[in-house]
Amino acid sequence: MALRQILHHPDPRLRVKAEPVTVFDADLGTLVDDMLETMYDAPGIGLAATQINVHQRVVVIDVSRDGSAPMHFINPRILTRDGEEEMEEGCLSVPGIFETVRRADRITLAYQDRDGNALEMAADGLLAVCIQHEIDHLDGKLFVDYLSQLKQSRIRKKLEKEQRLAG
Numbered sequence: 001m002a003l004r005q006i007l008h009h010p011d012p013r014l015r016v017k018a019e020p021v022t023v024f025d026a027d028l029g030t031l032v033d034d035m036l037e038t039m040y041d042a043p044g045i046g047l048a049a050t051q052i053n054v055h056q057r058v059v060v061i062d063v064s065r066d067g068s069a070p071m072h073f074i075n076p077r078i079l080t081r082d083g084e085e086e087m088e089e090g091c092l093s094v095p096g097i098f099e100t101v102r103r104a105d106r107i108t109l110a111y112q113d114r115d116g117n118a119l120e121m122a123a124d125g126l127l128a129v130c131i132q133h134e135i136d137h138l139d140g141k142l143f144v145d146y147l148s149q150l151k152q153s154r155i156r157k158k159l160e161k162e163q164r165l166a167g
């Protein structure tokens, strides 16, 4: 297993739309394992392949907070959305920024596992929010895109300045 580097906003590679996974081989398993290791190391509760510059539709999540419930979703697709929820979100690709976003509170989704098995599940609360946040990444979208233009431009300037100072 290996740690992968996480891209930071406003890197244009975060805007690339990921392609569906069609080959379920050992390399895919390694990608899932590396993503889980990178997510736990960060630490975060989710990671999309886009964030490590791999433009395939792969997501890992663990909302347990004690690292006891690793999940992975290949080619995830939301089937139904119900209710509304406002939650303060953060993102490993937008470090130090936390803002409230409104999303569906309950979803059902179709996805595949690392062996290619087709599965469906229902999710609510934090897990539902996290799945929507990660699928947005696969489509080149960030949570800051939901904020006002003023907030977006302040966030972009703050992160650009931090990256300049970090060299």
Ligand code: GNR
Pocket: 043, 044, 045, 046, 047, 048, 051, 087, 088, 089, 090, 091, 092, 093, 129, 130, 133, 134, 137
């Ligand atoms: O670690 C993360 N926490 C989080 C909190 C609220 C809503 C979404 C998230 S996902 C984020 C990790 C991340 O950037 N995933 O893409």
Ligand code: NI
Pocket: 090, 091, 092, 093, 133, 137
């Ligand atoms: Ni994120």
